[in-house]
Amino acid sequence: MAASWRNLARILPQLVRSKFVPYRKCPSLDLRFASSQASSFSSDEGDKTHFGFEDVSKEEKTRKVHEVFTNVADKYDMMNDAMSMGIHRIWKDYFIQKLSPTQGTKLLDVAGGTGDIAFRFLDYMKYQDSLQLSWNIPSRMKSPEGWPRSPSEIEEESPTEEEDSHVTVCDINRSMLEVGQKRAAQRGLFEGIDWVEGNAEELPFESDSMDVYTIAFGIRNVTRVQKALDEAYRVLKPGGRFMCLEFSEVQNPVIKSAYDLYSFQVIPALGQILAGDWNSYQYLVESIRKFPSQEEFAYMIEEAGFACVTVENLTGGIAAIHSGFKL
Amino acid sequence: MVNHNQHEEETVTEDELKRNILNSALHFVPTHGWSITAIAEGAKHYGYPGVAHGLFPRGGGDLMHHFVRQCNSELSQHLKTVQSHTETSHEKDRMSKATLKDALEMRLRMLIPYLEHWPQAMTLTALPANIQEHFRNLYRLIDDVCFHAGDRSVDFSWYTRRLSLLAVYKSCELHIIQDESHDFQETWEFLDRRLDDFTTAGQIKEDIDRFVNPEFFSSVYNVGRNLLGVNDQRR
Numbered sequence: 001m002a003a004s005w006r007n008l009a010r011i012l013p014q015l016v017r018s019k020f021v022p023y024r025k026c027p028s029l030d031l032r033f034a035s036s037q038a039s040s041f042s043s044d045e046g047d048k049t050h051f052g053f054e055d056v057s058k059e060e061k062t063r064k065v066h067e068v069f070t071n072v073a074d075k076y077d078m079m080n081d082a083m084s085m086g087i088h089r090i091w092k093d094y095f096i097q098k099l100s101p102t103q104g105t106k107l108l109d110v111a112g113g114t115g116d117i118a119f120r121f122l123d124y125m126k127y128q129d130s131l132q133l134s135w136n137i138p139s140r141m142k143s144p145e146g147w148p149r150s151p152s153e154i155e156e157e158s159p160t161e162e163e164d165s166h167v168t169v170c171d172i173n174r175s176m177l178e179v180g181q182k183r184a185a186q187r188g189l190f191e192g193i194d195w196v197e198g199n200a201e202e203l204p205f206e207s208d209s210m211d212v213y214t215i216a217f218g219i220r221n222v223t224r225v226q227k228a229l230d231e232a233y234r235v236l237k238p239g240g241r242f243m244c245l246e247f248s249e250v251q252n253p254v255i256k257s258a259y260d261l262y263s264f265q266v267i268p269a270l271g272q273i274l275a276g277d278w279n280s281y282q283y284l285v286e287s288i289r290k291f292p293s294q295e296e297f298a299y300m301i302e303e304a305g306f307a308c309v310t311v312e313n314l315t316g317g318i319a320a321i322h323s324g325f326k327l
Numbered sequence: 328m329v330n331h332n333q334h335e336e337e338t339v340t341e342d343e344l345k346r347n348i349l350n351s352a353l354h355f356v357p358t359h360g361w362s363i364t365a366i367a368e369g370a371k372h373y374g375y376p377g378v379a380h381g382l383f384p385r386g387g388g389d390l391m392h393h394f395v396r397q398c399n400s401e402l403s404q405h406l407k408t409v410q411s412h413t414e415t416s417h418e419k420d421r422m423s424k425a426t427l428k429d430a431l432e433m434r435l436r437m438l439i440p441y442l443e444h445w446p447q448a449m450t451l452t453a454l455p456a457n458i459q460e461h462f463r464n465l466y467r468l469i470d471d472v473c474f475h476a477g478d479r480s481v482d483f484s485w486y487t488r489r490l491s492l493l494a495v496y497k498s499c500e501l502h503i504i505q506d507e508s509h510d511f512q513e514t515w516e517f518l519d520r521r522l523d524d525f526t527t528a529g530q531i532k533e534d535i536d537r538f539v540n541p542e543f544f545s546s547v548y549n550v551g552r553n554l555l556g557v558n559d560q561r562r
Contacts, residue, residue, distance in 0.1 A: 102367040102377030211376035239375025307341055308382055325382060327344060 049223060052286030058223050065221045066173060068280045069113070073175035075275040076114055077183075082274055083267050083281075091314050092216060095245045095321060096120045098312075099212065103128070104163035108210040108235060110200045110228075111218020113176025115183050118167045118193055125165045168194045168210075170203065200228040205235045212236075216245040220291045229304035236326045242306055248313065248320035249293040255316045263288070294320050345382055348373050349393040356394075360444045361387035361451055388457040391448045395464045398437040399471065406430055406475035424522050426476040431496055431518060434468065435503055439511070445504050469493050491528060495521045 051061045072079065080088050101107065101121060109117045171177050177195050184193060198204040200215070200222050213232045222228045232242050250256040263285040271281030292300065294311045297320075301309050306324030313320050339347070352369025359365040363386040367377035383389035409429075438445055452461040469489050478488060498521060503514045 099378065099381065100363055102364070102371075102380070105376065105378055212378050237376055239370060239373075239379040241376075241378045241381050310384075323381065325379065327341060 050290050052283040052290070061223050064283075065223075068283055069173045069221075070175045071277055072275060072280050073113070073173070073179050075277075076176065076179065077116075079271065079275055079281075082270055087315060088217075088319075091245060091319050092116055092120055094314065095214075095216065095243065096124050098321060098323070099214070099241070099243055101125065101128075101165065101212065103165060105165050106209070106211045107165070107167040108170060108203075108205065108213050109167060110170045110203070110213065110215045110232075111172070111221070112169045112214070112216060113171035113173055113180050115169060115180035115193075117214050117216050118169045118180070119183070119187065119189065121167050122165070122189060122192060164192060166192050166194070168196055168205075170196045170198045170200070170205075172197070172199050201231060203231045203235050207234050208237045210235050210237065210240060212241050212243065214243045214245075217247065219244055219246055220287050226300060226303065229301060229306075233305045233326055238326055240326050242301065242322075242324045242326070244297075244301075244322040245319060246297070246322070247288040247291060248297070248317050250317045251313075252316050255318075259318060294322075298322060346393070348375065348379065348382070349390055352390055353394060356390070356441055356444055361391045361448045363387065366390055385454075385456050387447075388451050388454060391451050392457065392460050392464065394441070394448075395461075395468075398434060399464060399468045401437070402430065402434050402468070403471045403475075405433065406471060410475050423476055424526055427472065427492070427525075428518060428522055430472045430476065431499065431522075432515060434472075434496070435499055435511075435514065435518070438500070438503065442504060445500075449500070449504075465493060465496075469496065491525055495525055 047057050047059075048055055049058050049061050050056065051064050056064065069076075096117070099121075101124060103125070105121075105125075107118070107121050109121070112118055169177070169180060171180075174197055177197060181195055184190070196204060200218070201224055213236055215228075215232075219225060219228060229242075236242065250259050267285050268278050268282045271284075272278040275281075291297070294313065294317070298309050298311050301322055301324045304324075305326065307327045309322065309324040311320055311322055348366065348370050350369075351372045352366045354372070355365040355368040359368060363380050366380040366383055366386065366389075370379040371377050380386065385392075406426075409426075441448070451457055466489070469492050473489055473492060478485075480488065495518070499514060499518050502517045503511055506514045508514075
């Protein structure tokens with residue numbers, strides 16, 4: 001507790017100083033700038049990109065993002081809970097529910113270091129098994145003589161013909177993967193999950209090898225977004241699904257003003273108090289403002305070749321689910 | 328597993344592809360019901376991963392609508408050919424009961440392979456996401472049947488006929504899902520009786536028409552307005 005107060009005392013001057021800074025520094029608050037941002041996101045030409053509101057070279061962005069996530073890895077999950085007040089769990093649950101994976105699905109979760117999506121996926125598969133069982137009972141009970149059945153009969157039916165579901169977690173950052181592996185061990189999960197260190201722009205997987213590609217709160221931090229989307233298209237099998245959960249643009253002006261106030265004034269301070277790191281969380285909120293809006297990002301997904309692209313806003317557009325299919 | 332080669336993939340449009348997946352999903356309805364699982368199995372059968380069921384955001388609802396649309400167009404095709412064979416001696420503005428019965432029976436027979444899960448499909452039609460398309464499909468079915476049975480009315484009976492035929496069809500649907508008789512004989516008898524009622528009702532309506540003319544309706548309307556106190560012109 002005392003440490004927290006000391007932290008607070010340390011950051012108070014910073015809080016005061018930063019009071020109106022974000023609004024001056026933030027061009028994305030003005031909609032007119034939106035299209036120019038998207039073009040800077042989608043074009044691979046030129047070596048400038050942005051790191052939060054700073055303009056940096058592409059190599060530097062990759063390095064800085066790596067630095068940020070190495071810094072926050074240990075506190076990442078706790079901070080997600082604190083900053084989103086737990087809502088990110090609902091978003092992720094809904095995300096998996098919307099995907100409704102079927103038995104035998106091969107999932108690639110990119111930028112999923114701490115395993116949030118991977119664990120939910122595996123839990124869903126387990127839950128789905130039990131759901132299936134309960135569906136079968138009524139039809140069995142229709143013939144009374146067939147119920148209860150002998151154990152040998154049940155064994156015959158037990159599903160062996162289905163392939164096992166599998167999830168591959170790919171992250172560019174080793175520290176994030178380590179956190180995820182530790183959490184998997186705590187849950188006793190050792191099967192059906194792989195951990196791979198790799199770049200979303202150059203995935204270390206064969207073409208046409210995955211059923212689903214998910215990326216949750218990760219694509220924003222990729223240096224060349226369009227290249228990552230092209231890679232997603234490459235590794236997916238025909239009929240495979242691309243799903244992305246990412247912060248997006250809030251359209252409602254009332255929610256937007258409250259949201260901006262919260263992100264620029266509260267989140268970096270929370271980062272300082274709870275994780276002892278102001279700059280990483282300053283980057284977090286800035287990078288959200290720099291990310292293209294729902295429509296622009298959907299257009300980029302279509303550019304990569306995906307069909308049936310849909311967008312769904314969550315909590316008024318604070319986050320959005322983009323979905324597309326490789327047909 | 329049906330594998331589609333490169334060449335085919337280029338020529339198949341998005342809509343055709345969806346239709347193909349749903350068509351192969353229909354084979355799995357008797358085992359999995361009108362559900363995402365059936366669509367996923369269908370997609371797998373087509374050579375796609377199971378998660379391709381996400382192409383159909385309404386899940387079982389999309390599958391059910393696809394089936395209904397397919398049945399409707401099949402019926403309409405059939406009625407067209409039948410009609411051209413017996414280019415008709417129908418009296419103008421009067422529907423032949425035989426045609427109605429044949430059409431409705433044929434349509435109901437299309438449900439038989441899926442009868443065990445048809446109650447589930449009927450509950451799906453009550454979901455807000457499905458309800459609009461459900462009534463649109465139902466309207467198309469009834470409209471086709473009426474047209475091919477020789478209904479050329481342009482007056483108010485256009486509406487009453489379609490509404491009462493809709494009631495006939497829906498009640499038969501409810502009957503057939505509980506029918507355990509041989510070859511659903513009871514349902515066809517039920518249908519026959521309902522159509523008798525339907526034509527009698529049409530007869531009564533014609534009788535009423537002879538007594539009731541437009542002035543009668545407008546005077547009823549005015550009385551109603553006076554009773555409700557909304558007839559004040561000075562407002």
